[in-house]
Amino acid sequence: MKSWTKRMTPIVGLVTVGALVTACGAGGRPSGGGDAAAVSAPETGITETSVTIGATFPLTGVAAPGYSEIPTGTQAYFDYVNAAGGVHGRQIDYIVRDDGYNPTTTSQVTNEFVFKDGVFAMLSALGTPTHRAVVDFLNGEKVPDLLVASGSRQWGDDPEAKPYTFGWQPDYEIEGKIIGQWVAENMPDAKVGLFLQDDDLGEDSERGLRPYIEDQIVEVQRYTSGNTDVAPQITALEAAGADLVLGFNVPSYTALSQLAAMKLNYDPQWFYANIGSDPALIGSLLSNFSKGAVAATNPLDGALTTEYMPGVDATDNAWVKLWQKVWDEHGEAGELTNYRIFGMSAAYTFVQALQAAGENPTREGIVDALEKMGGAAANPSLAPYRYSVDSHLGISGMRIVEINDGASDPLTPVLVTDLGDSPIEEDGSAADDGPPASGIPESAG
């Protein structure tokens, strides 16, 4: 055997030289892409001709089905805006990175967005555990963290602690409140079973529900995302005699719970939270199963859900017409779906805020713009935003609908509320607005 020294000497020498070169080569420049960019441009991520923003989504792994369509919608809408000249003459440069729904990866790619790409802001980063890993970091670096794609209340309930973070969709807690009140008023004798995803989705919505229907709840069952066998959970709900099942789950589990119930011949009234109730998606999934064997009605017919945005089934809605037009002109392969509408609506809101931030937007400026915009702006959802200096929570409410033939029939007007004890009120102010003719928010904001 050769002596250790003889073998190691060249290696050590090589490494040392390499390290010296690295050290000298990079030594003259101040660290951090952000600082370098700040010299030549008015604000990080902004040049005379472009605005760079970033987003993290699960594009691989078990969370990818469905969610990975959202950024394609966002991209299509930005392409539409860019084709019309952009915002204040700037093209929107939208970078999407995969985090596989793994907080470790979210943390790494968000570092890359902030330190390497020098993005102006983050837009619609998806997921509660994933985004929790980076929310303090983004606020520490003063990066606007806009319209987080998760219904957890933590993105907006404490603007002092997280001044740069904004929620977007109605949080699960107000959805729980609105559903709870409706059930208590309209189905006071129902024995309620809860079918909950075992994370903030289930927890926050249960917190909203309980005050209204505490004594109606006969059983609570939780499933773990990734465990696709929900028969034991549905069986327990049936055994407890639940005749109204409130499901706070993601879409795939709507399909799985329906399949399990079919197997048991268990036929309660179903009420799915908005996140799990995409009627077009679930309907097509479930009716596909029945090829030849079962009558081809939509198995979700008669189920209840909530709605805070018009979906693909509302083909007459002015917003949906805009989304269809945008998708036909700029979308990639595939149909317009509710996931893509979700992505486009968030993109619309971002453009709205960027317009309002003025000719020379700054990070502070877009935060101020969103806070000032508040509920006044025309927006693609049915209820106004709650944005203010005191709250960074997003859309304030929804309406309860019944699914018939894969489309939704409203049972209530739009109901809006806020966290905690704040009352539930009717507010149709945002339900009937439409997009401007150009399909791009006016700069007056």
Added chain:
Amino acid sequence: MQQLLTTSLAGLTLGMVYAAFALALVLIWRSTRIVNFAQAPMAMITTYIALLIVDAGIPYWIGFVAALLSGLVLGAIIERVFIRPVEGKPEMNAIILTLGLFVVINAVAAIVFGSHYRSFPVPFGLRGFEVGDVTVALTGFDVFSICSVVVVMMLLLALFRYTDVGLKMRASAFNQEVSRMLGVKVTGMLTLGWALAAVVGSLSGLLIAGGDLVYPSYMDSVVVYGFVAAVLGGLDSPVGAVIGGLLLGLGLSVVSGYVGSELVPLAALSILIVVLLVRPSGLFSHATARRV
């Protein structure tokens, strides 16, 4: 009572699915002494082939047969191209190789088929049988699954016990040199083992997919539980694979229904550890030479 019955039946059908997958692992183990972690994505690919055929409006059973046949071809190709070079090398090489294939095939499928949910139709109804007032939570497809797993198990038993080919396969796996001297075409036997195992694997993929959602990683949980089932049974025995699958399916279903679905993987680990501590080579393994 109804809840216990239904939970057990759910566990039974789930266990049969694990059993089908475990049978494929056992077949490969017996014919090549390799644990094939790529079994799941191979089955996923053939299931997608069936789905493409069915979605094109062609009858279910044609898709079903096409999936099994493509499994046969895929198994043979993978053995010839990838497995052949590591046969007879330390077992870790083969394990890592099949893990690599696992990742590659999953990624390719996501690129080719896209990663969105698709529903996989079933040839029988999706509703449970009703006997009087009691619902027996078994669908027609569940019954079909159970029967086909039992039939496959019988066929494998017969193959290894009563046929010449089965004997040659076992001999080739056990000692290539001696088998070759006895005139067995060893390489052919190894390829055959992989091909047949891939057919069984494809069957398990079809059984899991039927009446369920399909996406590129839909078999991932089966990798873990199917493998645990095979190890429980002893990796060597078709009967052991089925019993292991049933034991695991029942146990996991009861834990999920009465304790909490988060603890299902822990339950699997506990069952496995308890069994292996009592019998380090699984429930139904034959006494083998002590390897320390």
Added chain:
Amino acid sequence: MSRISSDSLKARLLRTPLRRNILGALIGLVIVIAVLESVGPFRQGQFATMAYLGIAVGGLTVLTGLNGQLSLGHGAFMAVGAYTTALIVHDAPKLLPLPVVMLLSMLATVVVGAVVGLAAARLHGPYIAGATLALAVAVPGIASFFGDTFGGEQGLSVAQPTVPAWFADAVYFLTAHDVSSSKYLAYLGWFGLIVTFVLLGNLSASRMGRTWRAVRDDAVAAEIAGINVGRARVTAFVVSAACAGLAGSVMVMVVRLAAPSGFTLTLSLSLLTAVVLGGLGSLVGALIGAALLTFLPQTITGLGLSVGLSDLQSAQLAPFAYGLTLVLVILLAPAGLVGTIRDAWHRRRSPDAPAIHHELHPKQETMQ
């Protein structure tokens, strides 16, 4: 300086493995300081990631390469270390200095590793693989189930550590640069890595390391020679788990969150990938493997985007490349990158000698 005295100095410095390793560690330390002081915060974050992956991969290298036991569940040990750190830091952020927290996390993992190791020592081959595979998926489930303690699916968040004043002063004294939180973490990770590797290198060269290799090469012969095979396997498992625990502790501070979705089977498998890429049994290889895990996905995804693939397809390219590399390394260079390069080196230096045949169990190699 005369030739003779320089040679004797060299000889004195390198006389024992311990001295050699410490010298290597000092050189490593200089390189680490030079590199970390010259890169921006994004690269510092990546180097911190590489450090914790390197620690875990180094530990797994000992288990798999030196002792011949396969673990598909080392992510679970990282989870134990990570959650221990998260719990301590979450409940009492300023109570204990970080190195103490890291040591406690290692200790917790040692306990778990000993239990698992005792069970694993009775098993062989695919049975160990099965048990560790089940372990990898079971541990995150425990964190979800006991949500009140472990924060459930949302996980426990960990604040970025504050840089101790003495440390900032020391670094400023040496380099005239200030220390940000991310740079501090990178330093912490690399100090941990260097200490770990020195200890692992010494263990490997010690009596214990020879015992481990003897058990790997032929367990029956080892037993006949009077080696307690069971104990050798358990000690290897414990040492390797301790490394994973330390890695998890650093990881949770870098990621700022301990959540079940961070400890999937993919993590365990990627650790194994790194071990194989580097070449089983070599600590230098472990470091190379960790570097590839850290830097490759970003490069490959960028490559995919630049040739016009969609975001979604590019994202799939990274796992595709990993899997393919695993397959190709096993088929074409089963000694791993380090082993293959070393073989080529040997062949070039003595062209007449037959090529050294490497299996995944390199028989004579010691770790360095």
